[in-house]
């Protein structure tokens with residue numbers, strides 16, 4: 001167990017040291033459960049989103065993308081059931097006043113990601129005296145306009161789903177879509193979480209990527225199963241190891257208010273198996289509720305049967321930051337004695353971040369063998385200028401070549417190019433593969449095509 005916690009600490013440290021993730025407002029002491037993504041983290045996050053969009057919107061043809069607002073009409077949250085139901089049970093330690101989610105205190109599946117280990121004992125101060133459990137609504141409340149009264153109150157969205165329901169008719173008609181079809185969205189969501197900790201796993205602000213897939217009732221169970229498979233395949237294709245993924249079926253009595261069936265895809269995080277993503281069968285709950293509350297017909301007219309009906313919805317959903325954390329955890333490797341096993345590296349432990357090439361924040365690095373030979377530096381700068389409009393590319397001339405390779409391995413750069421004296425004569429470079437450490441000579445004028453081919457493999 002101890003070693004697993006060390007792994008988490010090492011990942012947090014790597015993320016900070018190498019510009020992936022920083023605590024928000026760190027110079028003021030930081031804010032719990034809010035994290036900023038630095039230069040490499042934001043590129044990585046963007047690449048994950050692009051892969052998701054390519055796969056589930058661009059390549060499918062039956063899913064369209066939207067970009068809805070964070071603030072919506074307050075009635076949305078009444079209709080969706082969030083005002084009444086979007087709450088977690090909360091208890092407070094009477095001694096130290098720390099608040100916990102009641103379900104994180106109990107022995108059960110949440111214990112892995114919560115701080116509590118023993119039933120009924122405060123993990124903060126060890127006391128056993130708690131207030132009774134009450135429901136705490138997780139939505140952040142705010143006001144539209146300058147008047148701060150209840151008639152102007154609304155909420156920051158806790159999920160992106162609702163604008164896909166409220167716009168259902170507009171999207172279906174303007175795009176002439178026929179069922180089955182899906183609406184996709186990636187967007188910022190906000191939850192005033194009670195339990196914090198575990199780095200970026202449970203935060204108060206995060207990106208959800210989700211699809212509302214509209215189907216005929218009666219076909220919902222088939223589509224549910226298909227989407228579970230699609231979601232899992234996406235994670236495997238991004239490189240997550242099969243043995244670190246599993247399904248968790250929600251018990252009937254624990255289902256969300258809108259769901260007939262939910263399966264979570266869990267990842268084996270360093271703090272235990274925890275939810276990475278989910279697939280829910282939301283039935284016709286949301287469209288029916290919005291029809292009722294808005295007074296607008298959100299039915300779908302089926303040309304074949306000449307009848308109108310409220311479609312069922314299958315919702316595959318996923319937290320981008322959780323996927324990012326899973327990908328970093330899965331790709332993190334330590335090589336004792338160094339990767340090259342030289343006598344100098346014998347006492348060192350080198351870190352290799354084996355991110356899939358598709359999502360690696362930097363694809364290529366250009367390195368002059370030494371920085372004090374102007375002709376080498378000029379040649380390397382030339383190669384860098386050539387490549388940077390094709391690939392996320394970085395230039396590095398500081399330190400020995402071995403040290404620079406180690407820095408690149410730590411941030412998962414798939415390819416490094418070294419410009420040496422041979423380059424000046426032959427116009428070729430050494431291309432090093434991060435995973436195999438194999439090196440080959442490649443002509444500079446062939447580099448773009450060769451790298452493109454290797455990155456797409």
Ligand code: GAP
Pocket residue numbers: 158159160161191193200201202203204205206208210275276277278315317318319320321322
């Ligand atoms: N529209 C359905 C929905 O929002 P959810 O399971 O509550 O479902 C979707 O959230 C996904 O968002 C989860 O599978 C998880 O990956 C991610 N997620 C939920 N709460 C989160 C939090 N506090 N911090 C980071 N990610 C979170």
